[in-house]
Amino acid sequence: MLLAVLAAVSVTGCADAGGLHDAGSAQPVTPHPSPSPLWPGTVGSAAASPAPTPGSPHPVPGVTVPEGDLRNVDARTLLLADQTQPLENFWLHSMNGCRTTSLCQVEPAQYRDLTGDGHLDLITAVLMPMARTAFLNVYTVQDGQAVPILSTEVQPGFSAETIGTDLVVHQLVTPLTERSTTYRWVPPRLSLVSQLTTPVTPPGGPTSPPADTTADALPEQSPAAPAPSATAGSTG
Template structure:
């Protein structure tokens, strides 16, 4: 038994040596060159008095109940998306009503929504249902064109005590929209070639609203640039329908 074990050990050693000689450097470790020295962040202007209030309003922390709109049984699928958008229009006359309202054409064209067959003049996009707030129930993600202009409104609604509550409101020149977990990711075109903006809104269970958690400008690779829809074709968001939460 001892002689057999020793023979096997010698055979394995010889095979390993032959394998190493035949393969050369394939699969071996190679030096990647000198590693740059890690440096800690340098704090600038330590005597500068910190600001106590934000310079711009990012529309964070604002939830709004849609007056007169309810979800029977707490199921937001039973709330009519057309009624939901009309409630927003009624609650914000400065945006939608009057000759000086920036989106007055949107309000006018809402009259074409909710009819069959679907009228192309309706600015409302397809509704999507998915649990974004993490309460086990579907929430509503809506989009509608802001007219005149080239912007798209993206909204998220949830239900509280059968009331429909808007927990996210964003207007932008949208080139794509995605849902990921508890987040809504909005792609927007940039003035710089081969770049785009990406805004991520994430549900905050303490504030009970969607907060703007990421704001990035990213470089697009050639493949991604060719496959990314232009701002002029943003009438259909890049979401897949969710039949169940």
């Protein structure tokens, strides 16, 4: 009888050890964020690497954000009131000109959540063709006020996109080299976290060399040497 009980316990233990257990529902798979372009643009001439304005950000004076939504704020009004802009006197002169002349162009405001707080941030750019420069600006909202979290000088022909909460800016370094700069939210501002330089394809893509150029590139053969047979050529 004792042997039977021991055998039953042994079988039960083996069944528990090797049996299947319900570990609960599987964790959902989060898709990798894809690029979301901000403004279409053609990359222009080479320029220095963008450099964000240093210092801690402060709210833009005299500008409130109704309902805490930056979509309720006029981008031009916000830019004019922002006293943290580089080259402040030149900036204000040019921005005032944006209202009445073609001295500069304010790109339409774009909205992305770059801080990850669930609220949309405002991204805009000011193009100044006469000065051959441009400024990229990003604002977030804190306590009902607009706070600049990035202001950097870029090329007039730059392009930009967001990938998740990253802001990526593309500019030419040379006619055949592009630099991609990534900014990421590192409180209290967007900070430069990486730069990648890659070759770019010339307009129209790569072209085949002329026939005579291809022939000239082949090694010269002695006139007495027999021409290679088709079979030899096919073996590489």
